[in-house]
Amino acid sequence: MDEIFGIPAPLLFGQLLLGLINGAFYALLSLGLAVIFGMLNVINFAHGAQFMMGAFAAWMLLEYAGLNYWWALLLAPLLVGAFGVILERTMIARLYKLDHLYGLLLTFGLGLIIEGVFRNQYGSSGLPYRIPPQLSGAWDLGFMFMPVYRGWVVAVAAVMCLATWLVIEKTKIGSYLRASTENAALVQAFGINVPRLMTLTYGAGVALAAFAGVLAAPIYSVNPQMGSNLIIIVFAVVVIGGMGSILGSVITGFGLGIIEGLTKVFYPEASSTVIFVVMAIVLLARPAGLFGRA
Amino acid sequence: MSEPMLKVKGLEAWYGESHVLHGVDIEIAEGEVVTLLGRNGAGKTSTLRAIMGLIGRRTGSIRFEGTELIDLRPDLIARTGIGYCPEERGIFASLDVTENLMLPPTLRPGGLSIAEIHTLFPNLKERARSPGTKLSGGEQQMLAIGRILRTGAKLLLLDEPSEGLAPVIVQQIGRTIRELKTRGFTVLLVEQNFRFAQTVADRHYVMEHGRVMDMVPNAELGASLDRLNEYLSV
Known part of the structure; x- marks a missing residue:
């Protein structure tokens, strides 16, 4: 089994894994967007910046406080979440009675400001963040090498999605x-x-x-644009899954990551646009999204 | 009569620019069942919504057991011990029957137990796992009333519970309201169907153009039919 459909197996599985990793981030981010949109009716365009803040919080906790990855996984969401609470109380809460568009404009502006502040402070070349020693190395699965950290990201993201779903559906x-x-x-x-x-x-x-930002820090370099690169795709995921649908955003997130990975193998030229092609097709067939209620 | 349980005085309310209540005065003693009668658009539903704080702007005074409600948020108004059953019933589609029933938080001790609610409305027990909006109209109405009985609220605001239901279901709702009265609940009931209203209520307020025009004790309803017909006929 060296080749599948004429493609070397390690290449295929490598791209599938990469797709799954990207899918994990799409799922985590679109999940948060879906929950926020469902409850607040606000399309949170600052989501990418907040993802980036998570990664930076991990880097800063290590750099300035000597707190490692595991602490960051706990503290960064709390710190950035508290920042979100302040934003909501002082600004976003004033817009609920107005059209969606105002919330979108406000959060878009906030995202730009946050990114600008970090770019001004830390430049845009990116800061290194190391994989924690417990998760470094790779497993030999026989047909491919699987970096331990990547397996960890997919597993943790899946667990987080499941936990969020349980909280919303069962409590x-x-x-x-x-x-x-x-x-x-x-x-x-x-x-x-x-x-x-x-x-x-x-x-x-x-x-x-x-x-998600903390999870991403050791994979992508920690830089101010890391969120805005991702968030456009995540919005496409949310639109495909159906605005406000929890399950839809999780399944669509992982699914589109895999589709993107496979496209890189079979037709690399389309890999950066395939998600938007899927979005266009889904919108034509089901304007409310795959899992959305019309 | 000592201080009434609910005393509404000079209540005015607005939806945006439109002025819907022009000085409503209502008093309800503990344990009474009182209706608001009137035509469509007379301000009955708006009065209930204004009491709950679910209206754009309101002025005047709403005293419930000595607490002034006019400046409170809806959740704090509910917490004083008032249960609200809206006209559209407000059953949540994404919650099953049990989740709908358990949704309103307990406000005070002394609410009905689930077993007692299931005795009042056996259908709710059979359909416990169905999504809320898969119920029939009558079952949805039972659920909408049932869920506020659990909370320990002593004053119930019911907005047209008989609307659009089969006569046999209307009779069941009527029995339920009389049963609630014997259990010591106080009820403010919005109705258009005054034949139904006279089977359950102690007194009737008649509304027109956002004001209370008249108050008729149930015992005098027969004698006042001509007067009432003038207000209610279209």
């Missing part, structure tokens, strides 16, 4: 969230503090982006 607070997505005023009239729920939801979505 009390998740039922408040789902109900508020349908009719927030009525949920509030039952005695639930909906404004606080919205703040926490935004904070949690931002924390999820920062978590």
